[in-house]
Amino acid sequence: MTADLAVFTVSCSRKSTGARTLHKERQLDQFLAEVERRALRIAEMGVRDRDEALDLVQDAMIKLVRNYSRRGSNEWSPLFYRILQNGVRDWHRRQAVRNRVMVWFQKANTEDHDYDVIAAAPDSAGRSPEEELQNSQAMQDLESAVHALPTRQREAFMLRTFEGLDVAGTAVAMSCSEGSVKTHYFRAVHTLRDRLGEHWQ
Amino acid sequence: MNNTDERIDQQMVQQAKDVFDESVDSLDAATLSRLNRGRQAALAQVARPGQEWRRWMPVTGVAAAVLLAVITLRGPGDMEFTVAPASDLDILLSEESIEMFEELEFYSWLDMQDLEGDGNFG
Numbered sequence: 087m088t089a090d091l092a093v094f095t096v097s098c099s100r101k102s103t104g105a106r107t108l109h110k111e112r113q114l115d116q117f118l119a120e121v122e123r124r125a126l127r128i129a130e131m132g133v134r135d136r137d138e139a140l141d142l143v144q145d146a147m148i149k150l151v152r153n154y155s156r157r158g159s160n161e162w163s164p165l166f167y168r169i170l171q172n173g174v175r176d177w178h179r180r181q182a183v184r185n186r187v188m189v190w191f192q193k194a195n196t197e198d199h200d201y202d203v204i205a206a207a208p209d210s211a212g213r214s215p216e217e218e219l220q221n222s223q224a225m226q227d228l229e230s231a232v233h234a235l236p237t238r239q240r241e242a243f244m245l246r247t248f249e250g251l252d253v254a255g256t257a258v259a260m261s262c263s264e265g266s267v268k269t270h271y272f273r274a275v276h277t278l279r280d281r282l283g284e285h286w287q
Numbered sequence: 288m289n290n291t292d293e294r295i296d297q298q299m300v301q302q303a304k305d306v307f308d309e310s311v312d313s314l315d316a317a318t319l320s321r322l323n324r325g326r327q328a329a330l331a332q333v334a335r336p337g338q339e340w341r342r343w344m345p346v347t348g349v350a351a352a353v354l355l356a357v358i359t360l361r362g363p364g365d366m367e368f369t370v371a372p373a374s375d376l377d378i379l380l381s382e383e384s385i386e387m388f389e390e391l392e393f394y395s396w397l398d399m400q401d402l403e404g405d406g407n408f409g
Contacts, residue, residue: 110333111330111333114329114330114333115330118326118329118330119326122322122325122326123311123314123319123322124307126314126318126322127307127310127311127314140321140322140325143322143325144325147325147326147328147329148329150329151329151332152332155332155333224302224306225307225309228303228307232303247300247303247304247307248303248304275296275299276296278303279295279296279299282299282303283299
């Protein structure tokens with residue numbers, strides 16, 4: 087009798103844990119499906135390369151699921167963007183190192199003048215010329231202006247405006263105080279207004 | 288900042304948001320497909336019940352190997368066999384009375400005294 091009760095309890099416990107996992111997986115799927123496209127465009131504005139941005143978004147999704155899936159779903163958004171922004175910053179650091187190495191490498195191979203690396207490079211966003219033409223001028227202006235912002239201002243502006251995070255959520259995503267978020271955002275808006283104003287009024 | 292500046296800022300922010308949303312909506316099918324594949328790869332990382340222990344397998348394996356190496360290097364001569372004190376877990380899992388565990392060291396000492404006594408009189 088006691089053994090039967092123990093087996094029944096273990097069985098119920100497993101079913102309950104399985105149902106909770108399935109529920110959590112569905113919640114995660116829904117959350118990631120909601121944010122992935124905006125996250126891609128935000129990452130793309132940070133690195134200006136679609137393939138790299140896709141890798142960064144996938145990496146952020148995997149890290150969120152691995153490390154924070156047990157957290158409440160209301161915490162996922164700032165955590166996800168925190169991972170993504172860290173990924174973008176790491177990407178820039180690696181690029182800086184790579185560029186230094188490439189400069190040294192190119193100096194060491196001065197005889198090779200026939201191959202133009204820049205001319206041979208694919209479009210940074212992975213788009214065809216036709217697609218480039220279809221892109222709206224407004225988006226190109228915005229992308230250039232946002233990309234030209236200092237890193238922290240760019241992050242604050244994109245998270246607040248494009249992702250719609252509140253000040254507290256943006257502070258978590260940027261690992262800084264709410265006061266810093268307000269300052270970065272305020273400065274970003276003023277800089278963008280100055281840069282875009284004449285085209286957008 | 289006056290009201291006009293504030294209004295201009297709000298307009299600019301709203302316009303930026305609209306332009307951004309439009310660019311998100313116009314992402315091509317190939318990109319959406321890659322995003323979907325990335326999401327599925329991430330969701331595959333959700334720990335299934337009963338699979339959680341697999342995450343700790345490498346750590347446990349390394350710990351066991353280190354322990355084995357230490358025992359092997361030190362050799363059996365260095366090892367001292369002592370009566371291990373009862374851990375908190377032993378106490379919690381046992382149906383014996385707590386007083387019995389508190390007296391465990393005393394009982395061990397008592398056994399040793401008996402053995403020595405047997406030796407003296409044998």
